[in-house]
Every structure is written in C-alpha cells, then in structure tokens.
Amino acid sequence: MKRTMIVLSIVIVLSMILGACVQPTAAPTAAPVVEPTAAPVVEPTAAPVVEPTVAPTEAPAPTEAPVAEVKAGDTVLPRKETLYFNGQQWGSVVGWNPYSSSNNNAMAIAAQDSARVIMFETPYIYNMMDGKQYPLLADGDLVWNDAGTEITFKIKAAAKWNDGTPVTADDVAYTWASHIKYNTQFGAAGKPYIENIEAVDPATVVVKAKLGDDGKPVNSMIVQAYLSSNYVIQKAWTETLEARIGAETEKFLTDPAEDVAYSGPYGKFFADDSKVVYIRNDNYWGQDASMWGKLPAPKYLAHIIYKDNAAGTTALQAGEVDVSQQFNSNVQDFWLKDNLPISTYLPEPPYGIGASLPTAFFNLAVPGLDQVAVRKAIALAVDYDTIIANAMTNQSATFTQVPRSLMNPTPGEQALYDHEAVKDLQWAGNDIEGAKKLLDDAGIVDTNGDGNREYNGKELAFQALCPNGWSDWQAAMEVVAAAGAKIGINITTNFPEWAVYQTVVTNWPLQEGYDIFMMWSDGAGPTQPWSRTQHLMHSMFAETTNNWNGNYGGYKNPAADALIDEIPTIDDPEKIKANYTELVKIYLTDVPSFTLMYRPQSFHTVNESVWTNFPHEGDGTDPAVPPLDLTDGYSIAGLYNLTLVNP
Amino acid sequence: MKGYWKYFRKKLLWLLITTIFAFVLNFLLPTLMPGDPVAGIVSRLAQGMSTSTGVKEIYENYAEQFGINKPIIEQFFIYVRNVFRGEFGVSFTQYPRPVSDIIKSAVTWTIALQLPAIIVGWILGNTLGAVAAYRKGPFDKALLPLSILISNFPAFGMAVILLVIFAVRLRWFPTSGGYGFDMIPTLSWGFVASVLHHYVLPFLSIVLITIGGQAIGMRSMAIYELNADYVKYSRFMGIKDNQIVKYVFRNAMLPQLTGLALSIGTMVGGSIVAETIFSYPGLGTTILSAIKGQDYPLVSAVTLIITIMVLIVNFLVEVFYGFVDPRIRATQAE
Numbered sequence: 001m002k003r004t005m006i007v008l009s010i011v012i013v014l015s016m017i018l019g020a021c022v023q024p025t026a027a028p029t030a031a032p033v034v035e036p037t038a039a040p041v042v043e044p045t046a047a048p049v050v051e052p053t054v055a056p057t058e059a060p061a062p063t064e065a066p067v068a069e070v071k072a073g074d075t076v077l078p079r080k081e082t083l084y085f086n087g088q089q090w091g092s093v094v095g096w097n098p099y100s101s102s103n104n105n106a107m108a109i110a111a112q113d114s115a116r117v118i119m120f121e122t123p124y125i126y127n128m129m130d131g132k133q134y135p136l137l138a139d140g141d142l143v144w145n146d147a148g149t150e151i152t153f154k155i156k157a158a159a160k161w162n163d164g165t166p167v168t169a170d171d172v173a174y175t176w177a178s179h180i181k182y183n184t185q186f187g188a189a190g191k192p193y194i195e196n197i198e199a200v201d202p203a204t205v206v207v208k209a210k211l212g213d214d215g216k217p218v219n220s221m222i223v224q225a226y227l228s229s230n231y232v233i234q235k236a237w238t239e240t241l242e243a244r245i246g247a248e249t250e251k252f253l254t255d256p257a258e259d260v261a262y263s264g265p266y267g268k269f270f271a272d273d274s275k276v277v278y279i280r281n282d283n284y285w286g287q288d289a290s291m292w293g294k295l296p297a298p299k300y301l302a303h304i305i306y307k308d309n310a311a312g313t314t315a316l317q318a319g320e321v322d323v324s325q326q327f328n329s330n331v332q333d334f335w336l337k338d339n340l341p342i343s344t345y346l347p348e349p350p351y352g353i354g355a356s357l358p359t360a361f362f363n364l365a366v367p368g369l370d371q372v373a374v375r376k377a378i379a380l381a382v383d384y385d386t387i388i389a390n391a392m393t394n395q396s397a398t399f400t401q402v403p404r405s406l407m408n409p410t411p412g413e414q415a416l417y418d419h420e421a422v423k424d425l426q427w428a429g430n431d432i433e434g435a436k437k438l439l440d441d442a443g444i445v446d447t448n449g450d451g452n453r454e455y456n457g458k459e460l461a462f463q464a465l466c467p468n469g470w471s472d473w474q475a476a477m478e479v480v481a482a483a484g485a486k487i488g489i490n491i492t493t494n495f496p497e498w499a500v501y502q503t504v505v506t507n508w509p510l511q512e513g514y515d516i517f518m519m520w521s522d523g524a525g526p527t528q529p530w531s532r533t534q535h536l537m538h539s540m541f542a543e544t545t546n547n548w549n550g551n552y553g554g555y556k557n558p559a560a561d562a563l564i565d566e567i568p569t570i571d572d573p574e575k576i577k578a579n580y581t582e583l584v585k586i587y588l589t590d591v592p593s594f595t596l597m598y599r600p601q602s603f604h605t606v607n608e609s610v611w612t613n614f615p616h617e618g619d620g621t622d623p624a625v626p627p628l629d630l631t632d633g634y635s636i637a638g639l640y641n642l643t644l645v646n647p
Numbered sequence: 648m649k650g651y652w653k654y655f656r657k658k659l660l661w662l663l664i665t666t667i668f669a670f671v672l673n674f675l676l677p678t679l680m681p682g683d684p685v686a687g688i689v690s691r692l693a694q695g696m697s698t699s700t701g702v703k704e705i706y707e708n709y710a711e712q713f714g715i716n717k718p719i720i721e722q723f724f725i726y727v728r729n730v731f732r733g734e735f736g737v738s739f740t741q742y743p744r745p746v747s748d749i750i751k752s753a754v755t756w757t758i759a760l761q762l763p764a765i766i767v768g769w770i771l772g773n774t775l776g777a778v779a780a781y782r783k784g785p786f787d788k789a790l791l792p793l794s795i796l797i798s799n800f801p802a803f804g805m806a807v808i809l810l811v812i813f814a815v816r817l818r819w820f821p822t823s824g825g826y827g828f829d830m831i832p833t834l835s836w837g838f839v840a841s842v843l844h845h846y847v848l849p850f851l852s853i854v855l856i857t858i859g860g861q862a863i864g865m866r867s868m869a870i871y872e873l874n875a876d877y878v879k880y881s882r883f884m885g886i887k888d889n890q891i892v893k894y895v896f897r898n899a900m901l902p903q904l905t906g907l908a909l910s911i912g913t914m915v916g917g918s919i920v921a922e923t924i925f926s927y928p929g930l931g932t933t934i935l936s937a938i939k940g941q942d943y944p945l946v947s948a949v950t951l952i953i954t955i956m957v958l959i960v961n962f963l964v965e966v967f968y969g970f971v972d973p974r975i976r977a978t979q980a981e
Contacts, residue, residue: 075830075831075832075833075835076827076829076830076831076837077829077830077831079829082829084828091740091741091936092741092749092752094741094742094743094744095743095744100743103743104741183704183708185705188704188705253743254737254742254743255743256743270831272752272832272928273752273753273756273928274825274826274928275824275828277831302828302829304823304824304828304926305926305928306823306926307823307922307923307926307927308923308926311822311924311925311926314815314822314823315822315823315828318822320828497682497939498939499680499681499682499683499684499686499939499940499941500681500682501682502682502686503681503682503683503686506686545703546689546703546706548689
C-alpha cells in the first residue's frame, strides 16, 4: 500500500513538473507571433522572422519588414535592445481595442490628458512642462478660425498606418463618428462640446465646436483637449470590426482587437500572464524628417507584471527595470545608500514634478463641518510637512515651497493666479494656535471641560477616511486625525475597502461617518487648471449620484460657479487670471476641501545600468521632455534620445 | 461488499446535497458584498469627463450589460445557465476578458506549483514523522522541535526569508516571475531551465511548511498507534516487525490522508502568499484581486472550483476509506 502510494505520488510530481515547463506555450494569449502566417516560434528550426506589423486582410505586409533579432529556441529579449518598465501594467493584458478605455492594456492604451502614444497616436501631444500641444499626426500648430468656432488642421503627408496605408482625415472623422455611434466614453465626454469632426479632403480635418446661445463655443478648452487626448483609429480596421460584430453592437467595445491597425512606433509582440512586450515597427512613419527624423532607440518595450510595489522595487534595484512608474519610498536611498545608478527627474526633493493634488473633502452636510471655522481650523492644524516627509518620503513639494491654491506646482499653472492677492489666505499647516483662535472666536469652545470642543451642545467628533491599503493616503489621514486632537476636535480614522469606499463617496447623500475623506483631483492637462477647479468647486457635481468628477462634499457657491463657467469663454489672459485669483480666494476662504500634498502625474524613476540620457531637469531638451515615463504625451520624445551606457 | 455499496450511495447523496448548497452560496455570498462593482469600472472611465450625464449613461450601460440591475433571482438563473454551458461570464476587473479564459491561463501555474509541493511535503513529512516515532532517540528529539518551529512559521514569513536570503542577498535564484524577465516562452532547454530556476523558491516556501506540519501529525499518530493494543498483541503473536510497521502506518495514515485531501482541495487559496511574494502567476492572486474588485463572476467561478475540488476530493477520500478501513464497511453493514 505504502509503496504504491509513493510510486503514484512520484509519478504525479514528475508529471506536474513537466506540466510546469510546458504550460506557458499553452497560454491562450501566449502566441508570441503576431503575424498569422509566420512560422510558430515553438518550432526550433523555424526561421526567426517575427513580423511586427499586424497585416490587415487587404494590404500585404511591407516587403522590407523588419527582422526581429530574437532567436527561435532560447527566445531571450536582447537586454541592450529592450527598455523595461514597471508600475503601469498590473494584470494580464485583456485586449488591444483603442475604442475601449476599460481595456487594461496600460502601456498601449491610455487616452488621457497626456495620452500614451507608443501604439496609437493623437493629432497633437500635450507637454505638461509648458502646457502646449505639439503636432504629432497633425501638420502645423493648433489654431482656431477667426470666429473661434472651429479648428482646421492637416494630417502629415508622411503619416502611415502599420499596414503602409496613409493616415487620412477620413480616419479622424470616422473615429469620432464611431465614438458617437457606439456611445463610447470618449463620445459621451466630447458630445456636449463638439458638434462634429469632418474630413474636408483626405488631408484636412475640421473640428466644429458646439456653440452656446451667444454663438461662442460651449467650451473651447475641451474641444482643443480632444485633439491631444483621443487616438485616431483606422477607418478600414473599424469597418472590419463592425463587420465582425454584426448586430451585436455592445461587442464594439469588448472586442479584443488583436488585429488592430496602429500608427505609432510600437505594436504587439507578446503578452501572457507574466509580461507584455511591444516591438518597434521599423517602418514607422515618424522617422520621416517631418516628425522625429529617426526611430526610437529601444527595439522592444517590455513590462513585467509584478504583483505588488515591493516586487517592482526589487526588480528596479536588480536592474531588471529601466523606467519605474511606481511609488518607491525613500527613493533617494537607491543612490545615496545603495550606490545604485538610479535617479529621478530632480536630484533633490521633491524628486519629480507635482501635477495632481490629493485632497481631503469635508462632508458639508455634517453638523459642525458646515461651519467654515471648523473646516479651516482642521486644515490649519494639519502638519503637512509630516505628511510629505512620511507618506510621500519627500516626493512632494511642501506648502512653503509651493503655497496652496487650486494650481499644481507646474510653472504654467502657477502663473495663472495673483500670488500677492491671496497671500494672507494661504497656510502652510501645523498652526495650532491659529486654529484654536479661529474656533474660540467662532464661539466653538469646550464647555463641559472634557478637552473636546462642542458645537450646538454636541461634541465635535469626526471620522477621517480613505481606502484601505493606500498607505500614503492612510498616513496622511492619520496626520489629519492627530491635528484634530491638538485643537480639541476628536477625529478618528477609518479605512474601508476601496470597493465600498468609492461607492459611498460617489453617491450623495454620503453614508453616516463619511465626514472627512480623501479623493484625487485632476493632474496636468490642456484643460487645466480649469477642469480641476470645476471638479473641486462647481455645484453641478454637488449632491449628485454616480459622481466621479469631484465636489464630493456637496459645496455650493453661485459666485464660484459663475466664475468657473465664464473662464472657457474669455480670451483676455488678464481676465482669466483675475477669475482664477478670485476662485483661489473663495476656495481658501470657504475651505470645502483642502490639498494634503502634491503628487506627480507619473512617478518617474530610472535605472541607468543599460540605458541612459533619460529626461531630467536641465537635460537641454527644447521643449523640455516631461518626466512621464517616455510613453505619455510629449514625453515620448525621450525614447528618441536614449543611448546605451555600453554600446 | 454490500455494506460498501450502501456506504457509497450514502456518501454520493451527501455529495449531491452539499454541491447544491455550495452552488447557491457560491452565487449568493459574493453578490452580498457591500459596494458596487460597476462603480469600479466606471470610475476608470469617468476621469476627464466634464459632465455628469455622460457618466450616468455609461454607468447604466454597464449595469445593463452585467445584469446587476436585474432581480437577484433572475441573476441566479442566468448564472446557473452560464455555468452549465461552461461559461462564467465576463470578468468585471479584467473586463472584457471572459472568466474562463482568465482561469484557464492561471490554473496551470497554480496546479504546477501547488500539487507537487503539497505532495512532496506530505510524503517527506509523513516519512519523517513515522521514522521519528519508530526510531525515537536523537532523531526524534531533533526533528520534533525543528518541525514545530518550521510549521509555525507564517507562510509569508517563510517566503520572505527565502526571498531575502537566496534571491536578494545570495542571488542564487530570481526574485520574481514564473520564468526569466527577458524571455519569451518557447519549448527550449533555456526556457525550461528558466522555469525550473524560478520554480525553486516558491516551491520550497510551500514544501518546508508542509513538511513540518505533516511530520508532527504523523509522529503523534504513529506513537499512538505503536502503543495500541493490537501492536502489543501482534508482538506477542510473534508477527514480524516489518509487518507491524505496515499495520501501524496504514492506521496512522488515515487522518493524514484527510489532511492531504483537504490541502489539495484548498490549494488555490493556499497559493496566494507564494504567488504574491514571488510575483508568480496563478489563481491565488487572481482571486485576491477579484475579491478586492468585487468581481462576482470571477470570484464565483474560482470559489466554485475550490468548492467542487474540496467536495470531490473529500468524496474520493471517503470512498477510499471504505476500502482501506474495514471498520467503516462494517458499521454500514449493520
């Protein structure tokens, strides 16, 4: 009996070990060869030709197709031709469909303010360093007509899809029409502001803004932003997709789109549960003199799927990651203590460029928090330096360096309000005496001698919340709670699971106990800081359900609404500045919410063991390449500047 | 044999009843979690939108597609229909990937890591335990405390210690992944070597802990059996030592077999720690993120797999008991 058991077990063990070795090739998404006619890579004697371009049915693949230097058999990505990332892709890639942004293919698809343009491209690309939109597929700068009602732009003559066919104005128009027809999130977001996008001739696109009663665009900023945040998708491929889905229109967004055409420099090479790899299209149109004039340096872009930050950090230290888009705490230790060739955009704190403002919102429906004095006192008492030192390990500018307003720390946004005019309203925190005085003056004092203040006879006691596991936010909320204790307000922390948390804060009325809670605010983009201001203060989001926009605490101020609504219609920069200054005054006076720290748009830590010449402050690029991981918006320019440490 | 059939039928009936209950609970429990799964998807889409109407439209669109706005009983019948078709619907967190596809690609990794580790750990642990009980002396004195120490290590602690010592400090093994970070899977020696190289630490982290626990259990069971009357009686009868050891082992193994069956049944959940710490692909982390993201279809599918595995393995063990242990047949025959 015993012997049989042991023999049986050994057989099972051996079979399992064998199974482990064979499995990855069986993975459904594991086929490393994208060209359907290419010889499978598993065949050791097969010619190692890997055709990076996904040939559509009607067009033959270009004859001078690049030959990937990946040997069949031991298929190892050559280290000196591969740029490794972390912090962007956290699960196996589910598809390649650019119409769907619920698609988690993070390296390839992120249609956002600084759109990720390695595979799909936008007409313009946004540079958060100077706030400008630079032409990519478009030829020439972005200009409005004299009436300010439409934008006309040309498509670059050199622009081509990976199948060799030219990118046309028809593609741009058809993309928009499809967004509307299938009600994608991009269509839903743009519809209230864009009347139509039309092709005048094969090379010319006209974007018509939706006009208000006054004959002016409802919001010209959003129309303009569309052009740097939405991909141009090939009409021919879209039609193929439509033919494939037939009447099942909901599949338009869920189709995995393995055959999608793209105009960007990289396409699919390989994806499984462990990694995703993109290969350069050596026929990429952008090597034309009218765009970059050359190909991007790395042949492959690879992203290993790490299960958590710690695994990603270990790999970065080991030199298995070149560009890290994840929060590495005490990032300076890499070079100061461990002597690793790792660096950030700035050599000193805050190490990166802050772009978004993680914010604590007050639930204004809670008795006590409906009082400005209470809100402002809490905000005054919070020790922001501790938050920045502990939660962010100094990877945020302090409020002494960049005084609080509605703006992020980028120079473009900082120039948009009058610093002198609001100076007296700004606070840097840890002002316990000031906070106490504010409460005393408002008559909110401790009447029963228990050390805690009362308002209308009730003890002031609140909960401070943020999602569980978001450690930097949790640390920040602990500091808020500590501030309460110092000024006689009882604040306790509570960290619900994100799944529950987000459901509550986005649906008014908020559940009991959601008194002070954290949410993010907008980062950098062509509609900023307007959009951020609107999301923080506009009453259109107050007391609504399904609200993922902002103003979660229910703040209403008609004066602020009017100022915000007016900004997109103003041409005079001085008047715009005056409006923003007034809004900052209102925000810092009423304190419906308050910024806890500055956070970079993307973390951007690089290991220079293999590649060097990454974007860093004073790198001499003009316009400056932003530290957005060489994938987002204008930061893609950084891929063309990379060089090898040991060529 | 008549008694055995009666026993078998009874067990089969119980299996069916438990399966039905488990099936209903499997559907019901995840949907009772607080929070709204569609909110998670929509929150990703809503960023950058400037009006609330557009967001609402998208929300309703998805709610309709996932059927979460339908009455729960209707949702249940849709679920039943899907399961019988071998479909589990579309994952919420990895939308629009089908659940079956996610499971298919993850499950092989989990089984390949867990099954050999559990079996090797079980065999080694039981052998060591039995030997310690039989030989006593210094071997037993050394083994027992060591086993207690190792088996009480939290699984993550063992994994982290192995990771730090052998991967980070000594660099003998890689820190993460199922195969080389710079490799593309192919059927080649280089790739197989890479898979095995990456396999060692996660495998050891499970085996070491299993050995400790099994050895302790087997040792005390064997000591108990060695002092049993039938052993003394056999000795008086002059039966050979070898034969007695066989009796003892067979009796002591019964509870250990149940333990083995249960750990095989629950191996999906058991692999979470090793998979997370070594960034190893597999079902463990899949279910963890599915629970966090309230991915009902994925959670239901994985828990259904676990439930069915536990039930089947338990059933098989009980059937097997009937064969191994005549006492069980005897009670049924009465």
